[in-house]
Amino acid sequence: MAQDRRRFYCREWALEKLQCCLDARIITGHSPGVLITGSPGAGKTALCTETIWPTSKAGLASGLARRCLAYHFCHREEQSSTMVWRFVLALVEQLRNSELLETGYKEKLNTPAVSAILDPLACQKDPEEAFKRAVLGPLLELPAPAQPLLLLVDGLDHGVPPGGHGAHSTSIAELLASHVHLLPGWLLLVCSIRRQNKALSCFGRGRCISYQST
Known part of the structure; x- marks a missing residue:
């Protein structure tokens, strides 16, 4: 279901930049992720x-929704x-039902090693391993689609626990930052996060779309 909407205007440049980053994903050396900060x-x-x-002309024309x-x-x-x-479980469910992936993804989820880690109790105990087995592993084994696709996560600054980074990911931000370099070359990670939030440091240096309040 769509989120609560505010009128989208004067941000066409951001959609264009996202589209350019997505199209450039398959070029060797380009960053696997983009941060939207502000x-x-x-x-x-x-x-x-x-x-x-999308509801605006720019959003509809960008074609980004069809590539998400x-x-x-x-x-x-x-x-x-x-x-x-x-x-992780919600992400796997979307991937399972996506028409943008080859049918082989569903079959890979049915293997004993993957299906076991997707049990809610097992995933809660080790979500990082579940992410590796049920998301990264299967996606890396699939043939590349006709054009690059994007994975979008909004609000990474929410749910970040106090303290430093531990041995395992304790937030969605840490999980993605620790594995973004392992994403297949046809997938672009797009995340939004507040500027100067400590979770931003998880991602190091990378491409940013910086927003100013208007």
């Missing part, structure tokens, strides 16, 4: 929403949306 209320979620459910393999929105007031294991 202060609260700058329009990060509005851009992500317009990317998935999966998406996830983190909400501060909805704790379950920030849990790593729930994110």
